[in-house]
Amino acid sequence: MKFRNKNILAVISLFAFSFFSQAxxxxxxxxxxxxxxxxxxRVRLGVEDELKANGYVVGQNIKIQYQSAQGSSANAAQIAKQFVASKPDVIVAIATPxxxxxxxxxxxxxxxFTAVTDPVAARLTKSWDASETNITGVSDALSLDKQIELMLKVKPDLKTIGYVYSPGEVNSTIVLKQLQESLAKLNINVIAxxxxxxSDIPAAARSLKGRVDLIYTTTDNNVVSAYESLVKVANESKIPLIASDPxxxxxxxxxAIGMSYYDLGRQAGxxxxxxxxxxNPGNIPPEIGNVSQLAVNLVAAERQGIVLSEDLVKSAEQVIDK
Structure with missing residues (x-):
């Protein structure tokens, strides 16, 4: 009987050890x-797909938790505390706040981090070199020259652009300043x-009626969340709407010419x-997204009173025509 009990105990111990090791x-x-x-x-999907493609299966060898701050900085701070208390191996932060x-x-x-335009200005890192801290990531910064080139291809006689943005989002204020400096050299004005x-986006968009030749939007999260209200104003006022995100x-x-946010997520993954x-994350220098796309919408162009050149349409990776 003692021998049998010892065997049972050995089996239980082996099972417990195996279970603990797997955990x-x-x-x-x-x-x-x-x-x-x-x-x-799309960024989140890209991260998850990259993990999956490299053998990480939820429920087997990885646990993934996700929370959205629903546009609230207070919520973001609360989520940060909850996540840190749970002590995950890595935390992925999508967008600057x-x-x-x-x-x-x-x-x-x-x-x-990912979907952060300028980690240095956002005080996430001191430079674009390895931070020697617990932070690294992938930026969605894109050359403003390409954005301006697209604006002029859509509206060659461009004199004034409207820029709807959230003053509390550092990415947006940085782009505004850069935009004003770059366009001033071309004698093009920016109305911010x-x-x-x-909820303020519709009123901000309406304030541009009759004052601008084009409305430009960057990857401002509040603006993108209420994009349909901008589209409505652009359609009603016959003002072409240009984005920096496809x-x-x-x-x-x-x-739009901008980053592929799915590929940005894969890169972060x-x-x-x-x-x-x-x-060590402190030994990994921040990166910039390496996949960009040009997309055009012929239906939107007609609604907004603009004709896109044949060359522009042919050069687009994505063309929406219905």
Whole structure:
């Protein structure tokens, strides 16, 4: 009987050890976004797909938790505290406010930011070199020269552009300043229309009626969340709407050249995997997204009183014509 009991105890011990070992092998990744909209949703999908493509299966060897701050900085700060308390292996921060909230909450848990235009201006990193901290990631910065080139292809006689933006979002204020400096050299004016909250976007857009030749939007999360209200004003006023992100083109912008946010997520996912494999985030320099796309919407162009050149349409990776 004693021999049999010893065998049973040995089996139980072996099972317990095996279970404990498997539990130890399960990695934990937390993902948060400042708000949910198509571009940021694609970033998250890209991260998850990259993990899956590299053998990480939810429920087997990885646990993934996700929360959206629903556009609220206060929510972002609360989510940061919750995530840090759960001690994941890596936290992915989608967009600047979420990344800033996490950076203020932990100095030890690895943070991988993405969909952040300028991590230095956002005070996430001191430079574009390896930070030697717990933060690294992938920026969605895109040359403003390409944006201006697109504006002039859509509206060759451009004299004034309208810029709807959130003054509390550092990405947007940086782009505004750069835009004003670059366009001044071309004798093109910028009329800024600030909108502190998503609910302010329609009024900001309407304030541009009769004052601008074109409306330009960057990857401002509040603006992108309320993009249909901008499209409505552009259609009614016959003002072409240009975006810096291909996703809003399907929602009614005339054209956009910008990052592929899905590929941006895949790129961030690669960094997450490097950290899960033991690399120190402080030794990984921030990267810039390496896949951009030109998209045009012929239906939107007609509604907004503009004819896109044949060359522009032919050069687009995505053409919406119905």
């Amino acid at each position: 130890q092998d399960i990695k934990s990744v937390a993902i948060t976004a400042i708000v949910e909209h198509p571009s940021l949703d 979420s990344a800033q909230a996490l950076a203020a909450t932990t100095k030890s848990i690895p943070i991988v 229309a600030p909108a502190q909250r998503t 996703d809003p083109v399907a929602r009614g912008a005339v054209a 690669k960094i997450v995997i490097r950290i899960l494999n033991g690399e």
